């Protein structure tokens with residue numbers, strides 16, 4: 001048996017991720033434009049999505065009345081200020097750190113899905129792990145899978161702890177490769193190479209070569225070992241990086257992100273100032 005909502009809504013549809021999700025679902029032809037409702041506190045200057053007219057509102061209750069499935073795409077700190085009753089709605093949250101139990105209690109809703117896409121949704125290459133409360137039916141889960149496939153790839157998880165962890169890992173999108181790129185650029189520039197050459201060289205490593213890692217489990221470990229076994233110049237770099245604590249720094253960073261996702265409570269969110277936003281909470285467009 002299949003399940004199909006009459007209409008799908010996105011609260012926070014005017015935000016970076018809300019718009020990217022809408023573009024992916026409409027652009028792929030998965031959803032017709034008249035089945036999509038989007039809300040924001042303000043209406044956008046550019047209301048078309050993928051060049052098509054959709055329903056916009058600043059009234060979240062109106063959106064909830066129209067839609068059987070609603071995606072929550074607010075910044076986590078705005079969620080608890082939202083008054084929401086979504087009893088008969090399939091509620092899907094992309095917000096970092098807010099648990100199924102908190103979503104369910106605050107929105108008076110039992111069928112809840114949490115998922116964690118990343119910024120690659122803009123090129124429909126997001127990896128979006130997700131999990132569902134017991135009240136989400138098998139047919140609704142298949143519908144969720146089909147929606148997430150328009151954003152990229154997906155996996156259903158059994159444990160919410162794993163979603164917290166992946167918020168820090170895959171939810172980070174291009175952040176960790178970008179940090180690697182920054183370190184490589186700084187070093188190359190300090191050696192006097194021209195900036196345009198450095199930019200193209202680093203992009204060649206991060207973007208040009210990384211498709212070689214696609215589609216294989218254990219791929220990165222095997223590739224690294226192959227370079228270590230070859231015992232060339234790259235092995236000299238890898239051995240030094242490993243000895244200097246490269247892997248340990250990554251492990252500590254991921255642990256810090258996981259901890260930040262666990263620690264997101266209404267109290268910590270409301271006490272945040274722009275300079276004290278912890279890892280896992282977005283502070284600029286495109287961050288998880």
Ligand SMILES: NC(=O)c1ccc[n+]([C@@H]2O[C@H](COP(=O)([O-])OP(=O)(O)OC[C@H]3O[C@@H](n4cnc5c(N)ncnc54)[C@H](OP(=O)(O)O)[C@@H]3O)[C@@H](O)[C@H]2O)c1
Nearest residue numbers: 012014015016017040041042074075095096119286287288
């Ligand atoms: N960006 C990413 O790569 C990414 C990845 C994974 C998960 N996430 C999660 O996705 C969520 C959204 O992130 P984002 O980057 O899209 O943030 P964003 O660009 O700031 O979008 C959030 C939107 O929520 C709207 N909003 C706030 N309060 C509202 C309300 N009461 N009713 C309706 N709309 C309201 C805001 O509208 P106004 O501008 O009108 O106030 C804003 O446009 C966050 O929870 C984040 O953790 C983001």
